Amino acid sequence: MFKKVLIANRGEIALRIHRACKEMGIQTVAIHSTADENAMHVRLADEAVCIGPPSPAESYLNKAAILTAANITGADAIHPGVGFLSENAEFAEMVVEHGHTWIGPSPAHLRMMGDKIEAKEAAKRLGIPVVPGSDGGVDSEEDALRLAKEIGFPLIIKAASGGGGRGMKVANSINEVAEAYNICRTEAKVAFGDDAVYMERYLGEPRHIEVQLIADGQGGCVHLWERDCSVQRRHQKVIEEAPSPALDQAAREKIGKTVTDAMVEMGYASAGTIEFLYERGEFFFIEMNTRLQVEHPISEMICGVDLVREQIRVAAGHKLSFKQEDIKLNGHSIECRVTAEHPETFMPSPGKICDYHAPGGLGVRVDSHLYTGYSIPPYYDSLVSKLIVHGDSREECLKRLDRALGEYVIGGIQTTIPLHQKLIHEEAFKSGDYDIHWLEKLMGLK
Incomplete structure (x- = not known):
């Protein structure tokens, strides 16, 4: 070690x-x-x-x-x-x-999954379901128009080297394709230094479901069930929960096995996450994140596994310390991403923390670097805390989360705690009936 x-x-x-x-x-x-x-x-x-x-x-x-x-x-x-x-x-x-x-994973796997076009092709080869779309990059406006008729509408044009919601444009008809294609290429070149783009069918009301995995590159690969990350604003996750309220046990077992079989075939080693859009009972591959995820704690909470510890062990050459049959789905967990932003306008709010009190109690975890007197610098991501709760059921989890949010004090700056308090009381969230567009519609952003 x-x-x-x-x-x-x-x-x-x-x-x-x-x-x-x-x-x-x-x-x-x-x-x-x-x-x-x-x-x-x-x-x-x-x-x-x-x-x-x-x-x-x-x-x-x-x-x-x-x-x-x-x-x-x-x-x-x-x-x-x-x-x-x-x-x-x-x-x-x-x-x-x-x-x-x-x-972390090998440089070869980082490269493979870091290029969205190559990642999609790899997913196809490995038996992971993908969204209908172009086979590789789209090199000209003429190709874009021809492919659009084959793929159907609405469709989305994406930067091959994109991420974080940048370099993406939706076309709802053939008349919008050329403009969307050219804008996307220009944005991709500016943001990522690479103007390669690809096209795929745009799903209207999907959920964002992702499968957490850990593999040792020695034939061992285990999934830690799935997370639902559909509560998003401008493609940025706001609340995540595990397991997804949209899946039954048969569906989660099937997609989990698909993912782990693919990773064993690939020879993958380290933590990783396969992200999907899920609509009408079907999964469609989006991308693979070849690293630890911000929302990994909720998977840890429902499985009783320390992902970071296991990631370190695998890097040191050890085999996984558990097998798939050891991973039992235990209860429900929800994570709220607390950011140093105004809860309505989302304007950044760096500054000095004048008062700090983290919630506690059974089933409550806070992953944060904040403390009283700490000054949040204005140069980095606005995430300052992750409030994670666990309960025997989703209902218990929601009640615990409501209580924990009410206890949480971060004084001296604006935070999104009030936003989370509002969202968890919305009927759509309480019932689990939401998709990736729900939050933006609720906030009048769509």
Whole structure:
């Protein structure tokens, strides 16, 4: 097992990884920008190295600075967390070349699933259901118009290197295809440096269902059931729950087996998530996230598994410590992503935390790096906390979540806690009858 792990991230996920390492007897190295010198994971780590100024490009995305920090501290391995360089194949290769272990999947798998076109082709080969669409990229406006007639409407044009809801345009008729195609290519070039796009059928009222998995690359792969991430605003997840209220046991077992069989065939090793759109009883592959997910705690809560610990073990060459039959579905869990934003306008609200009280009690977990006196910097993602609750049933879980949100105090800034309090009392959410467009319609954004 590793003696020392460098955590190449910040915020709540860096703290989550630090805690897993400490429980495994592994020393930790925190990296940080000058803006994060007082961050909780920096204060708790065994060692800390400042790698640059606040700008992510000069700090958390600075490959050379991170590798230098790993070298000078003698770290055995690097855990990239989520975001930043967590799915960067080039960085993963550099980590290995410099004598460290990459706590994540192979660079080949990062590349395969990082390109949306190649990922879709791989999904087809592996027997994972996909949305009807173009076979590969669409190279011209003429091809776009021809393919549109074959695919049908509505359809969506997506950037091959896209993510986070950027580089996507919907066309509802043949008259809208050319403009949507050209706009999408332009946006993709600006945002990702790659104007390659592809097309697929646009599903009108789907749910966003994803399957959490962990594999060891030695023939072992286990799914931790599914999560429902359909409560979204502009393609950004707001609330997630596990299991999905839309699936029955037969459906979740079938898609879980499909995913694990595919990952064994692929030789995948590490944590990963296969994301689907689900409509009228059918699953359609969206993408694979080749890393830990922000919402991984709800899978941990319903399965009793420490995903970060298992991810570290697999990277160290161990086989999975459990089999599929060991993973029992236990109750229900919901996660609210609390962000430093106005609950109605979503304007960023960085600033100093003047008062902080986290909720507690049975079945309540808070993953957060906040503390009284901490100043939230304006340079990074606005996520400041994940409130996770677990109950024996969805009904119990909702009551517990309502209670926990009422206890949660984050003073000095605006947060989305009031938004979550509102959403969980909406009839559609209480009944579980919602889709990926529900929140935006509720807020008048559609």
